[in-house]
Amino acid sequence: MKISEIRDLLDAKVKAGEELLDHEVASACCSDMMSDVLAYVKDQGVLITGLVNPQVIRTANMMDMVCVVFARSKTPTEEMIELAKESDIAVMCTAKRAFEASGILYMAGLSRNIED
């Protein structure tokens, strides 16, 4: 799935990484606990979260993720947007809740052909 499709499916607003919209991603994870993301995530390109602080972007960077989706209209700070740009991470905001956003992306095929 292209990052642009995620934007369309979630009716999301892109805050950083317009140039990354053609990038393909195969899987996603949804968490507010960055410790868990660091512990359990592997090869997942998208992070869906309701947590807003610079550590979200740094954690995504550490895990080689390419897209962060902020759920429930949470808005990243300028500092976070700058960090994301430096790290080549697309950032978008959706009004949908994290559970709903995850469900929509899952039904559209994200993360469904990945074997654990």
Next chain:
Amino acid sequence: MSEILKFHFDIDGSDFSSAGAASVMVKKKLRQLSYDPEIIRKVSIAMYEGEINMVIHANGGTADVEIHDEEIIIILSDNGPGIADVELAMQEGYSTARDSIRNLGFGAGMGFPNMKKYTDHLQVDTALGVGTTVTMKVKL
């Protein structure tokens, strides 16, 4: 490459929002030096966890990264309270972090287990009231 590359960072413990900045920089450097992505991933995640730990528990400290021919060594030193029971701290899910830290997305008790998971060698030297030095090695 026979020369050892060294990087030194002072980790500011007063500002949680800047925690992890040194690890991001190390990751960038390793990418510029064209190391294997899996190696970069291991080094940067382990260092990031350690850096966050230093900010949460020890009011910051120093981070030194040495790139040798056969391994990358990460040394994190602080003058914090020390760790009373290292074995317990190594257990998944054990954490002494405050709720305010959990609200920031950390403190799930995965720091040390993760550092162990992503490195080939992890040594913790600690003394109560004196501080902690964590040495991690990742083989190249």
